[in-house]
Amino acid sequence: MIGRLLVANRAEIAGRIFATCRRLGIETVAVHSDADAELPYVREADHAVRLPGTSPADSYLRADLLIEAAKRTGADAVHPGYGFLSENADFARAVLDAGLTWVGPAPESIEQMGSKIAAKQIMADAGVPVLDAPAEPAEDDLPLLVKASAGGGGRGMRVVRSLADLEPEVERARAEAESAFGDGTVFVEPYVERGRHVEVQVVGTPDGVLVLGERDCSLQRRHQKVVEESPAPGLPEATREALHAAGRAAAEAIGYRGAGTVEFLYDETADRFYFLEMNTRLQVEHPVTELVRGVDLVELQLAVAEGRSVCVSPRTNGHAIEARLYAEDPGADYQPQSGRLTRFEIPTGGGVRVDAGFATGSEVSTNYDAMLAKVIAWAPTRERAARRLADALSRARIHGVRTNRDQLVAVLRDPAFLGGEVSTAFLAERPVAGPAADAGAPVAAALALAERARAARVVQQAVPAGWRNVVSQPQRTEFETGVVEWWGGRDGYRVGGITVVSATPERVVLEIDDVRTAYDVAVSGLVVEVDSPRGHTSLRRVPRFVDPADAVPGGGLLAPMPGTVVRVAVDRGAHVAAGDPVLVLEAMKMQHTVAAPVAGTVTEINVQPGAQVAAGEVLAVVEEAEEQP
Structure with a gap:
């Protein structure tokens, strides 16, 4: 009987396993990197052991440290969760050799399925249908899919639609697979559209x-x-x-x-x-x-x-649908996001379950996968499950980090999805980034800020916000995305074309085209978060004064997210065309190319491979070429 279980993993899956252990009366042991020390799963465990460092290679991929942690805490079993060492036969053997119970398949089974190439042969021998890979790909074989033999999660996978692209895509897949799994072996198979x-x-x-x-x-x-x-x-x-x-x-x-x-x-x-x-x-x-x-x-x-x-x-009873909530920006090619979750609340109950790895106040880093939580809904039918899940996500309050929440809601309400028209090409063929821009959101943000300023006064609190003796021009609230002009006074707020029903520092009700909508507003520094049935909008106020040191040089290539520089593709002085790769960053186990925005000359390279960079950091500068007369 297992008495104390160590979970050799982190965040959501560790918390999920702990929940079952608590119900069964099994003690739990968490392990955590320095980046994860404050995550909820660490607090939920009966015991916790620090794994020094922040990268997976220094922490969750160190089999020796994980087994040592189990011994130090008196654990008698190890559950690997998913990812990291969960499909590592050597780790499974090391756990067993240490006299611990391994909660997983035999190491031999892991080895047999660990190589996708070898696994295909085993399955073919067992009579299971497999896709045959062409020995010498030709035009008739296109499109093709390059895949990493080890690991999963989309890392080391590339679709090839031209034979000329095959070799470079194989090399890119190898590099990504080597970085993610420590094994650069890849293979090619037909790609089914x-x-x-x-x-x-x-x-x-x-x-x-x-x-x-x-x-x-x-x-x-x-x-x-x-x-x-x-x-x-x-x-x-x-x-x-x-x-x-x-x-x-x-x-x-x-x-x-x-x-x-x-x-x-x-x-x-x-x-x-x-x-x-x-x-x-x-x-x-x-x-x-x-x-x-x-x-x-x-x-x-x-x-x-x-x-x-x-x-x-x-x-089988009813239908269940799960949506993965990622810290990423679907409107910017799914770039990973990082930062502090100033608010993280997802409604549960009524057939809705949330398996989360983060909570309000948690820091989202780029060292690990971008998934924040899984939101799951059950209902007697598929249509009702989709409706229930979309409603729960739309009512969630997620501030501080951009997510794919609005995209998920749009997908779950999409007629094609509801009609069962699902495929791996769904998002590529029907890009669903979320709801259209809401004209009421910046107005609500501006009026809530005005109410906050009025409430913070120590004198003349009865004077309406925005009131002036001589009305000559509107008040202006400037956000990075635009300016809101509004009028204040004893008769309340006035905004062109919009009726202001009520306004407080936290809630603003507007009427637009005879439709009344309530907006919830939260402020954190310069950032204003607005939630409504129309979706979520995050606005950033423009400060009155800008430090000249923060100015970005013309042609500057900024890091789109925190990450590690894995390759510098050009040298200083090189001539590049618009769209040419300049650097490659790695964040959340994926590689992202930073390309030249214009044709010109690379005048600055400010980083080297291996450098850790922050979001917004100037990585390089491309000076635009002058047009020839």
Whole structure:
């Protein structure tokens, strides 16, 4: 029996595992890097051990430190969560060699599935359909997909639509895979346009392999999942049964024990599916299976690790949808975001579950994955689950860091999604960045600021905000995105074309085109956060005085996010065309190219590979070339 469990992971998944342990009466041990010391999961654990440093290589990827932490705290078992060392056979062996219980499959199973190339051969031998990779790709084979043999999460994956691009994309994929997984091995396979990503949940037990249904994980950006659901919508029943049988065959082929997921690419036009990979761990999207099957997959993992038999109901009940809330900007090519969450509140209950790794006041760094939380909704039908999830997300209050929340709400309310038209190309073909700009948000922000200023007065508090003896011009509130002009006085506020129903420092009610809308306003320094049924708007006030030292030189290339410089593509004095790569940054385990904004000459290079940079830092300067007469 497991008495004290160390989770060799962080944030959301660590907190998720701790919740099951508390219910079962198992003590918990957290490990944390310096960057994660204040996250909620550290406080939730019975014991916590610091892993010095901030990078994964210094902390969560140090098998020796993790096992030492287990011994020091008296833990008798280790759960790897997902990511990091969860699919590392050497780590699993080290845990077992230390006399600890490993909550996961046998190291041999991890090894067999750890290489996607070797795994495909095992599956082919077991009769599971696989995609055949062309030995010598030709034009007729396009498009192709370059994939990392180790790891997942979209790292080391590149779509190739021209043979001329194949070699450079292979090199980029190798570099990204080497950085993310320590293994630069990649392979090439056919790319199925508008395919669906459907995966089968299996649990290998002493009595055989249980199949707990399937999940559709087709909505992705950059080959990383965004929305997942169970059961998969619109599958022919015969195909569903065939997928389950293939998942069982895959697990049986390697004598699998514990929770695992067999991933397939489903070609809806041909009604055919192909093996992609097997994840020998708990999946991020496991809650949707838990909600429709009435099981706790972490509890099943612990039971199998203890050598006990498990029994679950074969019935599927209702529908569940999960949305991954990321710290990223969908409107800027999903650039990762970082900073302090000044407010982080997501409503739960009524069929809504939130698995979060962060809370109000938490610091979001760029050292790790960009996911803040998973929001999951269950309902008797798919349509009601989508409506319930969209409503919960729209009512969330998330301040301080830009997220994909509004995009998620738009997707969940999109008629195509509601009609079951899901595929891996959904977001590429139907870019959904969120609601249109709300003209009322800056007005609400300006009036709330005026009310705050009035409330802060120590004299003449009864004088209305913006009142003047001689009215000559409107008041002006300047934000980086524009200026709001308004009039104040004894008759209340006046803004052109907008009726101001009421205004306080925290809430402003406006009427626009005969539609009344309430806006909640929160202020943090120069930043004003506005929430309403129309969505979320973050505004930044323009300070009255700007330090000349903060001025950005013309042609300056700014770091779009905090990160590490992994490559400088040009030298000082080089001539570049608009769009040419100048530097490559790595943040949140993804690489981002910083390109020249104009054609010209590189006059400054201010960083070197390996340098840590802050958001907004001037990395280089490109002096625009003068037009020839």
